Amino acid sequence: MRLEGKRAIVTGGASGFGAGIVRKFIDEGARVMVADINGDAAKDFAEVMGWAAIAHRTDVSSSESIAAMVKAAHSEFGGIDILVNNAGVTHLPAALEEVSEEDFDRVISVNAKSVYLTAKHVVPLMKKQKSGAILNVASTAGVSPRPRLTWYNASKGFMITATKSMAVELAPLGIRVNAINPVAGETPLLKSFMGEDTPEVRAKFLATIPLGRFSQPEDMGNAACFLCSDEASMITGVALEVDGGRVI
Numbered sequence: 001m002r003l004e005g006k007r008a009i010v011t012g013g014a015s016g017f018g019a020g021i022v023r024k025f026i027d028e029g030a031r032v033m034v035a036d037i038n039g040d041a042a043k044d045f046a047e048v049m050g051w052a053a054i055a056h057r058t059d060v061s062s063s064e065s066i067a068a069m070v071k072a073a074h075s076e077f078g079g080i081d082i083l084v085n086n087a088g089v090t091h092l093p094a095a096l097e098e099v100s101e102e103d104f105d106r107v108i109s110v111n112a113k114s115v116y117l118t119a120k121h122v123v124p125l126m127k128k129q130k131s132g133a134i135l136n137v138a139s140t141a142g143v144s145p146r147p148r149l150t151w152y153n154a155s156k157g158f159m160i161t162a163t164k165s166m167a168v169e170l171a172p173l174g175i176r177v178n179a180i181n182p183v184a185g186e187t188p189l190l191k192s193f194m195g196e197d198t199p200e201v202r203a204k205f206l207a208t209i210p211l212g213r214f215s216q217p218e219d220m221g222n223a224a225c226f227l228c229s230d231e232a233s234m235i236t237g238v239a240l241e242v243d244g245g246r247v248i
Contacts, residue, residue: 018137136178
């Protein structure tokens, strides 16, 4: 019960890595808001997870939506101890100059601007508490970029740099900020990363991962739980690679 009594928000929490993080947090004793753009999926998943979970439809690219999310979580829980910025999108693999402006704006809004918006609304509460843990789900793409995903890579590089800068600024206030860098995993975004999902494409991708498998939601849940728990009280500003050796 490493997170017993903790109160958490997980964005993009209704599926993929986010759902793995929600499950692990609840297993370890936390109460969790499942915040997701798909409100029905969030509600269904929260019902499955039981009394410890609540759902909230959230558009992480909207300041108004983030404000409502934080207000609802604070009202329900009485405080917020953990924020996980997991919601993310990508553009389809393409030459960098061929990615549409619409796709670029969407990637930057969901992957980068959301970190600013959640900080704007959550950090003041954590400052009052003089405690808190923020976890940004970045990517190996921000460390070892793959061709034809340039703007996605850049958005994850933003998350990693933001994590380190936030950690330095907020450390004196008792707030820790870390990131995890998964490799592509068995999530709804996998096909988008690869362009197409065929046995041949999977085999080619897996050949770049020394441990020979994709990241699983459970892998992210385990890493997130440690970094957000008191066991990691001396860890801030790290971007932990949970990637089977992909970036070595």
